[in-house]
Amino acid sequence: xxxxxxxxxxxxxxxxxxxxxxxxxxxISSTNFHSKYLFIVISLLxxxxxxxxxxxxxxxxxxxxxxxxxxxxxxxxxxxxTLIFIIFIIISYIIIYGTHTSIIYNRNTINLLIQxxxxxNFVISKIVYSFTKIGLTAGLTGSxxxxxxxxxxxxxxxxxxxxxxxxxxLVVVSSNSVYAQYYIFILIPLFIIAVCSISSxxxxxxxxxxxx
Amino acid sequence: xxxxLLSLENxxxxxxxSRDIFNDISLNIKEGDFYFITGSSGAGKTTFLKLLxxxxxxxxxxxxxxxVNLNTIPQNKIYLIKRKIGFVFQDFRLLPHLTxxxxxxxxxxxxxxxxxxxxxxxxxxLNWVNLEHCTHSYxxxxxxxxxxxxxIARAVISTPKLILADEPTGNVDYENSKKILSLFSEMNKxxxxxxxxxxxxxxxxxxxxxxxxxxNNGIRIQSK
Numbered sequence: 001x002x003x004x005x006x007x008x009x010x011x012x013x014x015x016x017x018x019x020x021x022x023x024x025x026x027x028i029s030s031t032n033f034h035s036k037y038l039f040i041v042i043s044l045l046x047x048x049x050x051x052x053x054x055x056x057x058x059x060x061x062x063x064x065x066x067x068x069x070x071x072x073x074x075x076x077x078x079x080x081x082t083l084i085f086i087i088f089i090i091i092s093y094i095i096i097y098g099t100h101t102s103i104i105y106n107r108n109t110i111n112l113l114i115q116x117x118x119x120x121n122f123v124i125s126k127i128v129y130s131f132t133k134i135g136l137t138a139g140l141t142g143s144x145x146x147x148x149x150x151x152x153x154x155x156x157x158x159x160x161x162x163x164x165x166x167x168x169x170l171v172v173v174s175s176n177s178v179y180a181q182y183y184i185f186i187l188i189p190l191f192i193i194a195v196c197s198i199s200s201x202x203x204x205x206x207x208x209x210x211x212x
Numbered sequence: 213x214x215x216x217l218l219s220l221e222n223x224x225x226x227x228x229x230s231r232d233i234f235n236d237i238s239l240n241i242k243e244g245d246f247y248f249i250t251g252s253s254g255a256g257k258t259t260f261l262k263l264l265x266x267x268x269x270x271x272x273x274x275x276x277x278x279x280v281n282l283n284t285i286p287q288n289k290i291y292l293i294k295r296k297i298g299f300v301f302q303d304f305r306l307l308p309h310l311t312x313x314x315x316x317x318x319x320x321x322x323x324x325x326x327x328x329x330x331x332x333x334x335x336x337x338l339n340w341v342n343l344e345h346c347t348h349s350y351x352x353x354x355x356x357x358x359x360x361x362x363x364i365a366r367a368v369i370s371t372p373k374l375i376l377a378d379e380p381t382g383n384v385d386y387e388n389s390k391k392i393l394s395l396f397s398e399m400n401k402x403x404x405x406x407x408x409x410x411x412x413x414x415x416x417x418x419x420x421x422x423x424x425x426x427x428n429n430g431i432r433i434q435s436k
Contacts (some may be wrong), residue, residue: 027310027321112305115267117295117370118322120288 028109028126034101035130039138041094045087046142046192047149052087053184054150056080088195095131095199102127103207110212120208127204128197135196139189147185214242216279217373217405218264223273225259233259234270235429241407243373246400246436248416249409251426257409260426261376264407266293278373295323298367298404302379304359306351312338312362313347319370330369337365341395357388364395368404375399377408381415393418 059065065073103110110123218241225234233256241247249257262268263275266282275282277293285293298319306315313334314321320330338344341361343354351359360380367375377396381389393415400406410416416423423434 027307027318108305109307112307113318113322114291115265115294115299116319116322116366117291119291122322122324 026126026130027113028102028106028130034098034105035134038094038098038131038134039141042091042134042138042192042196043142043145045091046139046188047146048142049084049087049188050143050146050184051149052080052084053188054146057184088191091192091195092199095135095196096203098134099127099131099200099203100207102130103204103211110208114212120205120212123208123212124201124204128201131200132193132197135193136189139192142192143185143188146188147182214244216240217243217245217277219276220263221274221276223263223270223275225256225263225268225270225273232429234263234431236273237431239424239431239433241405243405244400244403245405246396246419246421247407247424248419248421249407249424249426250411250416253411255426256429257426258378260424260431261378261407261409264374265297265299265376266290295319295370296373298370298372298375300360300363300367300375300377300380302382304351304356304363304383306359306362306366308351311348311350312343312354315351315362316365316369318366323370334365334369337369338362341365342391356384357391360384360388360392361395364392368399372404374405374407377406377410379410379412380408381410381412386414389415390418 059076068076106127113123218239220237220239223234223237224232226232249260251257259268263270266275266277266285269283277296280293282290282293306312307318310318316337317327317330317334320334321327335344335347338347341364343358343361343365346354346358346362351362354362360383364380367377375396380392380396384392389412396406396408397419406421408415420436422436425432425434
């Protein structure tokens with residue numbers, strides 16, 4: 001009973017503290033239901049891009065790959081690029097949909113801001129900022145998870161390579177390609193931030209101009 | 213002699229072909245005036261306030277604010293006029309995820325002003341409306357009267373020339389109505405023009421003010 005009371009008291013104290021000294025809030029509420037789902041979906045897509053790109057970088061670093069015919073190399077390059085491009089299109093589409101939802105969800109806030117003298121650019125910047133934040137956190141989470149996966153998988157792949165020498169070169173992460181992973185780790189969140197910002201900016205600008 | 217703050221010249225407004233709201237109304241409101249707007253439900257009190265606050269453009273005629281014709285201002289620049297007008301709503305419209313302090317500071321925040329420059333003003337204003345104990349409380353923890361006083365503080369923070377209030381006492385009891393009216397009265401004594409749309413006869417009887425009665429698509433003015 002003491003433990004339960006302690007927990008209750010602690011949560012009550014937290015609630016009182018939150019009421020007395022809350023953290024500064026963002027004007028456009030970021031606790032909307034859709035932002036959580038957006039974060040999860042974009043993290044997963046970012047994870048997928050990291051795995052795909054890393055495996056692509058590893059593959060092109062292998063001598064067997066350069067030994068393939070030009071046609072084979074071109075086909076695999078196009079397939080990879082197309083796949084990654086499609087994933088970015090999906091992210092862009094999700095952000096456009098999310099921006100629509102956000103504007104509908106925050107319409108009272110936006111109406112009030114405009115009544116209080118906010119310029120269209122102010123409203124646009126607040127909404128784009130919230131999506132850029134989602135892009136940044138989801139991009140970092142996904143690519144970090146991808147990096148961890150590659151690092152953890154590596155010893156197992158090395159183990160397998162000892163058993164199956166023929167395929168080892170194709171799948172094992174070599175020391176040279178490890179550096180490429182770090183570039184990917186930095187580049188993917190940047191690309192995702194760019195896609196999120198541009199998609200939300202274009203959408204919100206069009207909607208604010210149309211309705212406000 | 214006070215300058216003219218707002219001027220309506222042959223304003224005509226209709227929502228649809230079958231529904232005229234205003235038919236050729238003209239009016240001059242001077243700086244420091246206090247007006248009540250009365251009229252039956254649906255007469256057009258809120259529409260009238262929207263025309264004055266530049267939220268709505270008249271079908272024809274012109275609305276001049278400090279000599280500037282609001283019809284000639286591009287839509288993307290209208291926010292510059294809105295910054296000179298404070299608005300108080302019947303339903304308060306405080307943002308529930310912001311504290312009282314943040315809600316009051318909102319008009320300055322949307323003008324991209326630095327918090328260090330206005331923090332003191334917000335705290336002083338919260339003292340003026342007797343909400344110093346609620347500075348960090350969220351609106352849901354406040355009573356109706358407290359929420360309306362916070363909304364008045366928000367309307368006043370950017371020192372507007374004009375305050376428009378749409379049924380400000382519609383959701384509060386008699387005692388709180390008196391407090392709210394006294395706040396408007398104090399603002400008016402400092403030179404701010406106040407226009408209040410209301411149904412509340414007791415509120416009108418407490419304040420010496422001119423009355424704009426909206427009826428039959430026109431207005432009838434009763435001077436104080």
